[in-house]
Amino acid sequence: MSDRRRDERISAILALLSRRGELQVRFLPGTLGVSGATVRRDLAVMEGTGLVRRSYGKITAARRGAELPVSLRNAQNTEAKRRIGALASSLIPCRPLVVALSGGSTLGFVARSLAARSDLTVVTNGLDTATSLMERQLVQVVVTGGTARSLSRDLVGKGAEKSLRSYRFDFAIVGADGVSPEAGVTRHSARGAEIDRIMLGQAERRIVVADSTKLGQVRQAKVVDTGSVHTLVTDSHANAAIVAALRGAGVTTTTVFVPTRPVGGPPWTP
Structure with a gap:
């Protein structure tokens, strides 16, 4: 997958988080139309850059309202x-x-x-x-x-x-x-x-x-x-x-x- 498509998925996840506060990871593959492995890789990138926190099958925004990298x-x-x-x-x-x-x-x-x-x-x-x-x-x-x-x-x-x-x-x-x-x-x-x-x-x-x-x-x-x-x-x-x-x-x-x-x-x- 290209970096652009990954950034689009990450942006979609952040948009969902801004409305809901937290998300169940198991629902993301169906929501985004990608495999579970792709979602796990995306979340690893997001966690590594400080955008989300993961715990017990859920994610929450770690930098809600903060400035995002220009690529996102x-x-x-x-x-x-x-x-x-x-x-x-x-x-x-x-x-x-x-x-x-x-x-x-x-x-x-x-x-x-x-x-x-x-x-x-x-x-x-x-x-x-x-x-x-x-x-x-x-x-x-x-x-x-x-x-x-x-x-x-x-x-x-x-x-x-x-x-x-x-x-x-x-x-x-x-x-x-x-x-x-x-x-x-x-x-x-x-x-x-x-x-x-x-x-x-x-x-x-x-x-x-x-x-x-x-x-x-x-x-x-x-x-x-x-x-x-x-x-x-x-x-x-x-x-x-x-x-x-x-x-x-x-x-x-x-x-x-x-x-x-x-x-x-x-x-x-x-």
Whole structure:
């Protein structure tokens, strides 16, 4: 089995754990449509990386609400992120512009959609974002300096902050680990939050992309108040009351339609 399929199964298990708190291991092969041996290997990986605890035929989340490795985030809500990325990229007008993009799994899809543009200069602290932008060798890509975070594959610290402050951006697009009408846009990492705050502060137009699972969540590091955001792009599974509250706060909130996919079902094709 490929690493991608394994990450999709691990993400499905984490999604189930987030709703149920604990799971009986014996039910996972049928739920995921794989053999018991495959499930045991997946759980060994999850236990080894500190994602779950196993005891007496059950598993519980060991790091509930913690930041996940980017490889696992890439396997979560893929279709929603693809559609969000396509819509967010369409908000960038077709003319010479300087755009800031952060790192993260949803920004990877924004970058793929922008990769065919020859009229853009994009400044990013995201290593995966930069790779996606360079696929067609058309976008002029500037990567900040800084210290690499292996968990998220982005650059943070004084070098990245100094680089970003030397630019004025026409648009900035950043991701989020939490979006709340009351608490604002938040991140797991304080250093990552500081980078996003600078990107948004240096931009004329400020866009946040976040799939529906991030709405209503509050993480430890605040980026900005929601009132500082011009546009939020999310998906159709977003909580309607939260969307209404964000719109009431003056945030242009756009939802892209995403059909329901059962947990453990076949993966979407991005």
